Amino acid sequence: xxxxxxxxxxxxxxxxxxxxxxxxxxxxxxxxxxxxxxxxxxxxxxxxxxxxxxxxxxxxxxxxxxxxxxxxxxxxxxxxxxxxxxxxxxxxxxxxxxxxxxxxxxxxxxxxxxxxxxxxxxxxxxxxxxxxxxxxxxxxxxxxxxxxxxxxxxxxxxxxxxxxxxxxxxxxxxxxxxxxxxxxxxxxxxxxxxxxxxxxxxxxxxxxxxxxxxxxxxxxxxxxxxxxxxxxxxxxxxxxxxxxxxxxxxxxxxxxxxxxxxxxxxxxxxxxxxxxxxxxxxxxxxxxxxxxxxxxxxxxxxxxxxxxxxxxxxxxxxxxxxxxxxxxxxxxxxxxxxxxxxxxxxxxxxxxxxxxxxxxxxxxxxxxxxxxxxxxxxxxxxxxxxxxxxxxxxxxxxxxxxxxxxxxxxxxxxxxxxxxxxxxxxxxxxxxxxxxxxxxxxxxxxxxxxxxxxxxxx
Ligand SMILES: C[S@@+](CC[C@H](N)C(=O)[O-])C[C@H]1O[C@@H](n2cnc3c(N)ncnc32)[C@H](O)[C@@H]1O
Numbered sequence: 001x002x003x004x005x006x007x008x009x010x011x012x013x014x015x016x017x018x019x020x021x022x023x024x025x026x027x028x029x030x031x032x033x034x035x036x037x038x039x040x041x042x043x044x045x046x047x048x049x050x051x052x053x054x055x056x057x058x059x060x061x062x063x064x065x066x067x068x069x070x071x072x073x074x075x076x077x078x079x080x081x082x083x084x085x086x087x088x089x090x091x092x093x094x095x096x097x098x099x100x101x102x103x104x105x106x107x108x109x110x111x112x113x114x115x116x117x118x119x120x121x122x123x124x125x126x127x128x129x130x131x132x133x134x135x136x137x138x139x140x141x142x143x144x145x146x147x148x149x150x151x152x153x154x155x156x157x158x159x160x161x162x163x164x165x166x167x168x169x170x171x172x173x174x175x176x177x178x179x180x181x182x183x184x185x186x187x188x189x190x191x192x193x194x195x196x197x198x199x200x201x202x203x204x205x206x207x208x209x210x211x212x213x214x215x216x217x218x219x220x221x222x223x224x225x226x227x228x229x230x231x232x233x234x235x236x237x238x239x240x241x242x243x244x245x246x247x248x249x250x251x252x253x254x255x256x257x258x259x260x261x262x263x264x265x266x267x268x269x270x271x272x273x274x275x276x277x278x279x280x281x282x283x284x285x286x287x288x289x290x291x292x293x294x295x296x297x298x299x300x301x302x303x304x305x306x307x308x309x310x311x312x313x314x315x316x317x318x319x320x321x322x323x324x325x326x327x328x329x330x331x332x333x334x335x336x337x338x339x340x341x342x343x344x345x346x347x348x349x350x351x352x353x354x355x356x357x358x359x360x361x362x363x364x365x366x367x368x369x370x371x372x373x374x375x376x377x378x379x380x381x382x383x384x385x386x387x388x389x390x391x392x393x394x395x396x397x398x399x400x401x402x403x404x405x406x407x408x409x410x411x412x413x414x415x416x417x418x419x420x421x422x423x424x425x426x427x428x429x430x431x432x433x434x435x436x437x438x439x440x441x442x443x444x445x446x447x448x449x450x451x452x453x454x455x456x457x458x
Contacts, residue, residue, distance in 0.1 A: 004267065004270075013457060014456060017436075021370075026446060032360055036336065036361065045098070046099065049102070049317050051320070051321055052105065054109075054323070054328075055108070056112065057113065057114040059071065059079065060146070061148075064171075064182055065253040066181045066183075066213060080116070080118070086346050089349050092128070094321060109125075110144045115145045119153045140165060141162050144168075145168050147168055147169070150196075165205075165206065168190070168207050170207045170208060171185075171208065172210065172216065174221075181254065206236065207231070207236050209239070211238060211265055213259075214258035221271065222275065236290075241455075243259065243455060265458060284312060307378060308330060319331045324338065325345035334361050336357075366441075382422040382424075409422075409428065
């Protein structure tokens with residue numbers, strides 16, 4: 001087991017974006033909203049590339065204290081009913097503005113907890129999506145489920161509705177950790193739900209884990225990994241705990257002194273890479289693992305892996321239309337986000353408006369840097385001649401300050417020199433957000449405007 005140099009960890013452990021988009025969400029402005037979205041959809045009407053559809057269900061039945069997602073706790077039946085009707089209205093409104101010939105290649109229901117909806121409500125929403133968009137024959141259709149909120153009826157229905165991928169929130173199996181995050185979810189319960197899912201021909205079952213949670217140690221997480229391996233999911237996402245109590249007040253319920261230190265977090269990550277590797281999982285991108293025959297592994301090796309607001313995906317070249325509160329649509333040169341709160345979102349749709357709240361139009365420079373950061377985070381190399389070809393100038397003219405920073409990262413072991421530029425080392429892969437930050441044009445400006453309150457990179 002490698003041990004990490006403490007000084008080095010401290011040097012690189014700083015706030016930084018996760019780069020699920022570039023420019024990042026804090027740069028979105030309210031001046032860019034529904035008009036810009038409609039105009040862009042009109043201008044790109046004749047485009048033929050596929051859609052990735054995302055639908056956000058904001059409700060959960062109970063609050064997990066670690067949660068960094070946009071969600072509300074609700075147990076009111078009427079909330080659910082009203083919301084389903086409103087989501088359907090939004091789907092109609094947006095779908096009517098786009099070319100019906102464009103196929104939905106990827107569809108994802110996230111949250112919150114999509115299985116918070118009853119099977120009937122879920123069916124209603126998915127059937128609406130299917131009526132308004134043509135799904136391609138090999139579309140990836142996936143859903144996030146909470147094992148505590150997943151009835152046998154749900155499982156049967158998500159199979160019937162054509163979902164072929166299921167993603168389950170697990171986070172950690174240790175009882176102390178679960179208590180400290182307010183998520184009581186015994187191993188036996190998850191095992192039972194996995195057994196139920198395996199009765200149906202889903203292409204892939206994913207599990208989400210988080211490292212950096214309170215009371216986690218190398219030993220406790222090692223046990224969690226063994227239990228996950230026993231359940232044999234096809235994919236695993238291992239997220240770094242985004243501790244952002246200034247954005248998510250409920251995270252204050254987690255005591256800072258219970259959190260593992262940065263060096264222990266990196267050890268946990270390294271242990272995970274080793275242990276999952278021994279169990280036959282390939283480490284993909286910065287936080288995903290998949291079995292060797294999984295399409296994500298092929299995409300990783302043949303350089304077609306892609307990164308968007310949902311993290312890593314195998315399908316590139318798609319534009320994303322997103323429905324529901326806080327959901328972000330990503331067109332090639334425009335990102336727009338819906339109203340953040342459920343009530344603002346519902347009010348907008350009920351008034352007959354689009355729910356768009358804020359966004360950003362991408363400049364040529366944004367597109368250039370976005371592609372570069374995407375490549376870096378998916379391929380783990382910096383290919384100078386490719387960058388120069390895309391940017392139309394010498395690398396040092398395009399990024400006058402980059403070389404010194406990259407060379408320092410070589411000295412620190414994050415990168416190695418390569419005839420074509422730089423390769424990211426195993427250590428650099430764990431700190432890839434720091435490498436990507438070299439190419440972000442907005443970090444200084446965001447710091448000045450006090451907009452850069454990101455989670456820490458380690
Ligand atoms: C949108 S959530 C939905 C999960 C689902 N509601 C459940 O309870 O299982 C998807 C995943 O985001 C991850 N996540 C949520 N908050 C996080 C945080 N603060 N830091 C890192 N990952 C987080 C968790 O792993 C979670 O399973």
